[in-house]
Amino acid sequence: MISGTTVKHFAYCPQIVRLEAMGFTERVTEAMREGLEVDREKTVNFLYGVLKPLNIVAKPIFRYNDLVGSPDYVLFFNNYVTPLDIKQGKERIDHVMQILFYLYIMEMKGFNVKEGLLYYVQQGRLKKVRYSFRERNYVARIIDEIRDAMKGKVKVTQPASKCKNCGFFHWCRPKIKGIIAEIE
Numbered sequence: 501m502i503s504g505t506t507v508k509h510f511a512y513c514p515q516i517v518r519l520e521a522m523g524f525t526e527r528v529t530e531a532m533r534e535g536l537e538v539d540r541e542k543t544v545n546f547l548y549g550v551l552k553p554l555n556i557v558a559k560p561i562f563r564y565n566d567l568v569g570s571p572d573y574v575l576f577f578n579n580y581v582t583p584l585d586i587k588q589g590k591e592r593i594d595h596v597m598q599i600l601f602y603l604y605i606m607e608m609k610g611f612n613v614k615e616g617l618l619y620y621v622q623q624g625r626l627k628k629v630r631y632s633f634r635e636r637n638y639v640a641r642i643i644d645e646i647r648d649a650m651k652g653k654v655k656v657t658q659p660a661s662k663c664k665n666c667g668f669f670h671w672c673r674p675k676i677k678g679i680i681a682e683i684e
């Protein structure tokens with residue numbers, strides 16, 4: 501199965517995807533969960549006020565073959581739908597990859613999609629992520645690469661500093677040579 505979390509982990513390091521395929525997991529703390537809940541509550545009011553959708557559905561689950569996507573919200577407009585994820589902290593490329601992944605699954609399921617949204621709570625910023633044939637091809641390529649990484653077909657070399665902040669370090673135990681970490 502490939503989920504939005506798989507895509508996020510792949511963006512950080514392909515080795516995480518390999519470890520998850522082998523059954524290892526990262527621990528999610530209660531504090532992390534509570535933090536997200538508080539922000540979600542505030543955000544729903546904001547979304548109705550600013551974007552004026554016809555309806556908002558929280559945490560829907562979309563499945564297409566072995567792909568599973570669950571954006572924080574889906575906003576229903578007149579003739580199209582838009583997934584939206586709430587994010588903490590700074591803008592990152594994996595946020596964009598995740599929302600494109602959701603758009604890809606939703607399109608495959610027959611929804612009319614044209615963009616996704618990322619809402620950065622601390623900055624109060626709403627970022628639009630466009631979705632067209634280019635983005636569809638990009639997601640398809642990422643999915644192929646994730647499948648290869650799951651099978652251990654991707655050679656992994658990372659800055660060692662990244663490994664220090666990695667929740668999978670304990671399982672991974674990469675070979676560190678100076679500032680470089682390698683999986684053999």
Ligand code: SF4
Pocket residue numbers: 512513514515516656658662663664666667668669672673674681682683
């Ligand atoms: S410890 Fe380093 S190499 Fe291993 S999964 Fe984490 S980031 Fe990747």
